[in-house]
Amino acid sequence: MVKISDLKVGQALKSEFDSLTRDLLKQYAKASGDTNPIHVNDAVAEAAGLKGVIAHGLFSFGFITKLFEDFLEHGKYGKIIEFEVEMRGMVRVGDKLVTEATIEKIAGKRVFFNVKQTSFTNVDIKDKNSTIVKQFEAGERGYISEKDIARGLIKTKEVEEGTLTYRERVATPGTAIIELYD
Amino acid sequence: MSSIEDMKKNAEFLIENLPGKDLPGTAKLSVRYRNLVNFAKCFDITDPKYVGSEEEGVIACHAYANAYTIKSLYTLAPGAKFVQNGEERMLIKNPRMILHAGNKYNWDGCVDVKPGDKLTATAKFGKVWLVEANMMLFVELITKIKNQNNEPVCNVVVTAGIRKGGY
Numbered sequence: 486m487v488k489i490s491d492l493k494v495g496q497a498l499k500s501e502f503d504s505l506t507r508d509l510l511k512q513y514a515k516a517s518g519d520t521n522p523i524h525v526n527d528a529v530a531e532a533a534g535l536k537g538v539i540a541h542g543l544f545s546f547g548f549i550t551k552l553f554e555d556f557l558e559h560g561k562y563g564k565i566i567e568f569e570v571e572m573r574g575m576v577r578v579g580d581k582l583v584t585e586a587t588i589e590k591i592a593g594k595r596v597f598f599n600v601k602q603t604s605f606t607n608v609d610i611k612d613k614n615s616t617i618v619k620q621f622e623a624g625e626r627g628y629i630s631e632k633d634i635a636r637g638l639i640k641t642k643e644v645e646e647g648t649l650t651y652r653e654r655v656a657t658p659g660t661a662i663i664e665l666y667d
Numbered sequence: 668m669s670s671i672e673d674m675k676k677n678a679e680f681l682i683e684n685l686p687g688k689d690l691p692g693t694a695k696l697s698v699r700y701r702n703l704v705n706f707a708k709c710f711d712i713t714d715p716k717y718v719g720s721e722e723e724g725v726i727a728c729h730a731y732a733n734a735y736t737i738k739s740l741y742t743l744a745p746g747a748k749f750v751q752n753g754e755e756r757m758l759i760k761n762p763r764m765i766l767h768a769g770n771k772y773n774w775d776g777c778v779d780v781k782p783g784d785k786l787t788a789t790a791k792f793g794k795v796w797l798v799e800a801n802m803m804l805f806v807e808l809i810t811k812i813k814n815q816n817n818e819p820v821c822n823v824v825v826t827a828g829i830r831k832g833g834y
Contacts, residue, residue, distance in 0.1 A: 542767035547730035
């Protein structure tokens with residue numbers, strides 16, 4: 486049950502999605518009518534200087550709306566009033582999308598959120614000798630740019646097979662407003 | 668590609684002439700059950716409200732607004748033509764230079780979208796501005812979508828970025 490009296494400024498909602506495949510982008514292209522080939526055809530995307538297909542700008546938006554639909558139990562406890570999103574970073578096949586929404590303000594029955602969707606792009610895993618033991622699509626196709634490195638977006642962490650290098654960046658920042666019934 | 672001076676002149680023309688102007692025509696869209704459900708399934712949505720049977724009263728998930736907005740603008744945008752220095756021109760000179768920069772969706776006072784709905788979209792230009800650092804021109808498209816009963820289903824502001832050479 487979601488009630489306005491139970492919510493507090495600073496409270497956060499979160500979801501993760503890590504099954505972004507080429508087939509899913511094809512499914513989205515067909516369903517959305519956005520059939521630009523840079524989203525489904527690597528050769529066309531490469532010719533456009535993109536090094537491989539990119540997700541549709543609004544594809545990842547669907548996971549933001551889903552986060553709130555789930556939170557409101559599909560209209561049982563309230564309704565979605567408004568979303569405003571900015572497409573800032575390209576999302577790629579294999580990326581993990583983490584969507585977070587934090588309550589900024591509560592006014593009457595309306596709740597105002599700051600939304601941040603972050604993409605995590607795995608590059609490779611190296612062993613103790615810095616030998617690549619696993620390379621991901623971003624490593625093979627060269628998705629990581631000098632700009633990413635200069636901006637400090639490239640990070641590492643220890644995983645079972647060695648040291649994972651990945652890029653973490655905010656792909657879609659935004660805001661949301663919902664209205665609760667109670 | 669045009670010179671920076673030409674691009675600035677084109678940008679100034681668009682900044683002066685576009686805001687508040689209607690895009691000609693309307694875009695008509697039919698909402699089909701299979702399309703609506705397949706769209707929701709892209710996001711692992713399993714609630715029958717959005718992926719159930721037509722008889723159970725399935726409705727479109729909120730993200731489906733992407734689908735009818737994009738289809739509407741693909742229909743309406745090519746109709747936007749202007750006369751600049753005595754010559755007719757399109758808004759976008761090279762479609763490959765368009766980037767989708769942002770969207771604002773508002774459902775306040777709107778009704779649900781259902782299979783069988785016939786949607787009608789109209790649009791007008793909102794703010795237009797140039798970021799000289801990268802010569803990117805931003806254009807807002809204010810889009811209103813209504814159903815066959817003239818009820819609003821969503822109001823959308825799409826912000827498109829047009830890279831240099833595209834305007």
